[in-house]
Amino acid sequence: MKGEAMHGQIQVGAIDYSIMVIYIAFVLGIGFVLKRYMKSSKDFLESGRSIPAWITGLAFISTNLGALEVMGMGASGAKYGIATCHFYWVGAIPAMVFLGVFMMPFFYGSKARSVPEYLKLRFNEKTRGFNAFSFAIMTIFASGISMYAMATLMQILLGWDFNFSIVMSAIIVLAYTFLGGLTSAIYNEVLQFFLIVAGFVPLVFLGLKDAGGWGGVQNRLHAVATAQGFAPDAWSRSWTYMGSAGANPMGVEWFGLVFGLGFVLSFGYWCTNFLVVQRAFAANSMSAARRTPLIGAIPKMFMPILVILPGMIAVALTYQSGVSGFTLKGADGVINYNNTIPLMLGHYLPSGVLGLGLTALMASFMSGMAGNVTAFNTVWTYDIYQSYIRPGQSDKHYLRVGQIATIFGTVLSMGAAYVAASFNNIMDFLQLIFAFVNAPLFATFLLGMFWKKASGNAAFVGLLSGTIGAAVHHGLTIPGASAPLIKGGWLGVVHHYPSEMAQNFWTASFAFSICFVVTVLISLVSKANKTDEELKGLVSSLTPRIKETNVPWYLQPATLGIIVCAGAVVLNLFFW
């Protein structure tokens, strides 16, 4: 974002600042009230496993709905149109249902306190260590990037000093996570969810009105599509043009989309990333834990209305202007996709509601950071400190370590934010490496949970070869006409992909397949390292099926899962 053309700052009044201040006061207040419940490391790092399902469900999707996603989805909505919804209807819903219905019994039932800990119980120490360290480093950088993005945005929009934004957001996040731990983070995620809805509904309403309703948006999108050389309805049809990569603005074809995004990337993220899975771990019962992703999936399905539709409206009005003269073009006549959402906020919202919209954006930046900090805490305390540094201490000791981890996690994030500010490429490079580490992970979990012969060594070697496979694939391919190095091709180019997205989907697919095959082969030739007794509760075939007799039929995971899937199918068909 740095160095981009400025569109001029938004006119912000005293009323808007008052709304921000009221919100910040509430955030801190929640932290102070929760402080007296934080008596053990379990309270602090796992919320004492005491939160009802509707709260963990909303937190589950809010953690992912950081401001970077909000801004990114808005930008993609403008760039690619309705096909961006695939990130929700294909790239999230099926994985969330799978997590709730099939995987959660083993996650929650294993009593593991974190995802890496599950890997230790199921496989071995090595596999856990690999996952714990890569995850800990990743969360710090994710939180740092969030901080950097917020400071940059506040600088552009409101003219705030970069350092001031960094320090202010760090202090607020540190205060409420230090006081109330995971519970505080989860409560603020729920608050953020409602703020996003409250701030973005007026925006979408006004944008739609300006463009003459959904019909008007669709008509204008025809102009957008034809001007860029695509079929007229390429921006308003999600599947029609997925037959070949050249026919749709995303530059991906259906197989890469379904397998790469819908299966590997999405299941890898939603089912194994501790950042989101931790929300379900905090639920007050097995049944609530299973319902967490399923309840989250319901608002998730409709999120595109709030985050993708504004981008589509924005680009539609840029090509064929509406009553108010909104445009994404800067003074230089170049379309600035990245700032779609802030530009719309500044254009449509008057003082008052504007404060609400800005507060929603700020809230999602901060809860993005808090989510990472609380996940880092837990993995640091249980999977690194308690396992490798000082095992066998009292719980009070680990509570203290968890609290201190909050402080240095936040301080490290600030460092990461400055790294991002000074070396943009280093950040891209790190994100790439983490993509390599994450891509094969779902294969390990799938085999671990549903095939009892998968052994510890096989899992570790499988993960490593998947990661290396991802790196090699990236090194041998390149999207479009990019220069080799960070975009790929650093080992020599053997294949050109039509777009970066297509390359990502295929990198993930290769990593998954390699990890899967290697793990299976080694498991077949090696001996299992855990007895059936040890694997009870961790592997499907050795765990008795849970019957939830105390829950009415319509709240059963299977019922909810079917309803959610049916909803996603209807949405896909409707916008086919």
Next chain:
Amino acid sequence: MQMDIRLPIGLLFSILGVVITVFGFATKGAEIYKHSLNININIYTGICLLIFGAFMLVMAMRAHTKNKASAAK
């Protein structure tokens, strides 16, 4: 049992609702609504926030009295 989250949500949205509604009425017909297609979006949004906040507060109260009743038994 920890703090009921509906309480802070209800309070925050009620307060924001009142602030934004009052501001909306105070700025009726003002220049700032050129932004929002001459619609006083503050009044509508404010009232919706207030309704949502009040609903959350009522739910929190109900749960609170129910808990008290079951604790007394």
